[in-house]
Amino acid sequence: MELCTTEGYGKVTIEAIAARSGVSKKTIYRWWPAKGAVVLEAMVEMVGEVTQFPDTGDIVTDLRNQMIAVVDYFMTGPRAAVYAGIIAETQHDEALARNLLEQLLEPRIRAAQERLRRARDQGQFAPDADLEMAVDLLYGPIYYRLLLHLGAYSHKQIGALIDLVIGSLGPVRPAGPPPVQ
Amino acid sequence: MELCTTEGYGKVTIEAIAARSGVSKKTIYRWWPAKGAVVLEAMVEMVGEVTQFPDTGDIVTDLRNQMIAVVDYFMTGPRAAVYAGIIAETQHDEALARNLLEQLLEPRIRAAQERLRRARDQGQFAPDADLEMAVDLLYGPIYYRLLLHLGAYSHKQIGALIDLVIGSLGPVRPAGPPPVQ
Amino acid sequence: MELCTTEGYGKVTIEAIAARSGVSKKTIYRWWPAKGAVVLEAMVEMVGEVTQFPDTGDIVTDLRNQMIAVVDYFMTGPRAAVYAGIIAETQHDEALARNLLEQLLEPRIRAAQERLRRARDQGQFAPDADLEMAVDLLYGPIYYRLLLHLGAYSHKQIGALIDLVIGSLGPVRPAGPPPVQ
Amino acid sequence: MELCTTEGYGKVTIEAIAARSGVSKKTIYRWWPAKGAVVLEAMVEMVGEVTQFPDTGDIVTDLRNQMIAVVDYFMTGPRAAVYAGIIAETQHDEALARNLLEQLLEPRIRAAQERLRRARDQGQFAPDADLEMAVDLLYGPIYYRLLLHLGAYSHKQIGALIDLVIGSLGPVRPAGPPPVQ
């Protein structure tokens, strides 16, 4: 990670990692298949339990928390370029793509979907709201803006984004037990 | 482009382009700064006037046409990997990033924004609808799904996406002159 | 050496050596700084102990042996062009020049000087004979004829050369202990 | 010549000559076959009538004059490296070798031989003195020392060289008509 941030992701090569860490290339290859995997693992390790957001009862607050955590962690500051670099590498490294999905992205997608599902089950959204697409609407724009170099959203914009997405899911009603008919 | 599709973007090197085209490496370097620029230019040339969608009067139809054209052209079939490869390359090539934006992405962003603005001016959306974010909501998910290997949207899903986004922009009313107060 | 003699020294490039020997260019650069150094080392290795002429007691015979060995080895046949090529390369490669001197030329110059000195000490030449210049007179013409494309000396001409040079060093007397006065 | 002396012979390329002289490469190739020929011609032009030594009657003086002129002009100062560079180039350019001989070297060889022949005809040397080899003995050492990086002779050493060579040609007698038998 130090190499990534001081030299830029492009300068991170297996040889540089070996030199920087006082480890032989052989040893690196023993444990990871390629550069991307090393960096991915380092990143996963650093993330830890970030964004395992609790359920405060307020769906908007909870989404805000998660989205802001994701954007702050992955899409701003020096880590942004590193993360973008890893995603770039997945374009010609299928195994890395799989690992990235499994270890970083899918947990967060699942968490968001589950939180939305709970809200829907409590009657806050229309019962047929497409939650999968809702998550695409939340994550899509922020990844798109990262990878296409359009600038990350501010916290305020994230709020607006969430409002838009939630607005599209049907009339928001206060949380409560499923309506009895 | 032939090299891209027959060998895969990873095998496209300056040397391969030179060999395939019967041209010296020097000549390639004379005209393009790097591999990505060559492929980008080829792609831009192929796209041509794709997605300069006309205004049919129906905002939903027009958006559908554009979005489907974009997804069909850039995000399915053999071109998908090529396009993803270029975007990957922009992560460590600032000039390429700039060119990609200017030549491919921004024209389409602008076209979509202008179409939405016309619709808003005709009273089809709330007057304070955030059109910039609306475009992010349209393009974001499809780029996100391309680059994170989540699978491209079907035409049907694109329709649903557009409905969601338009729904979030306020009560849709039939096109007409701005309401007189 | 095979490349040198089959293709000519001009066709000997680092790339050709690498291809011919099944070795990567990197490996060559790891061990030698430039093409000339590779060829020089090969040549030195081939020469081995050539021209470490013994002292037969007869100065003329000894010089003949050495000079003929040098001319036969370095200045006739396919090796002539190779050797000339290396010397040519020393004109723009100072390190190579140094190595050529140290490894090939100076040992032979020294050997000749020492043999002449022994003869002088035994009273065969005038005590103030300039032995350094004598060696220049021996080697100079044969290098000059090689490098200026004037044709190598025949064995007979070498004999004449040696006679001339020895004749210039003073009255030749039979070897013996320094004259007692 | 300016390029040769300011940048070193190695930096003299056809492209550099073209750039420096404000002439197109094509034009250079129209008139000269290769770099060496350009430089050779420039050098020949500069030499002019140098070393067309007159016959003073004293063979030693005349040889001294010629040899010193040659050494001073070709083998010391900035021209030495240029001249050595041209000779180096003749090792892989046969035509250049021929031109160098014809235009630079042979005229001087011939001049020396003729002067020696006149001296011999006047009875200054033994009638069977090998004049061709005598010239080799004069020029050989100075070219050898130039091309093998052994350092040029001083004027004093040149005098000694000439004395040695002349000494080897037989008993020197004052010039006079051929002895009547």
Add this chain to the structure above:
DNA sequence: TCTTAACCGAGACGGTACGTCCTGTCTTCGG
């Protein structure tokens, strides 16, 4: 306590591609 096998650092190796340089030929276009 001694042996032995696993693991390590170091880095050489065969490769592939890079981006640069120069060659000698060819083409364009202005004076």
Add this chain to the structure above:
DNA sequence: CCGAAGACAGGACGTACCGTCTCGGTTAAGA
């Protein structure tokens, strides 16, 4: 119509990493 300007194919240069592969040296576990 000549020549400057310079594009072009070709090919070697020297460099950077890749991923594989020995080497010894060191631990640490089992005998």
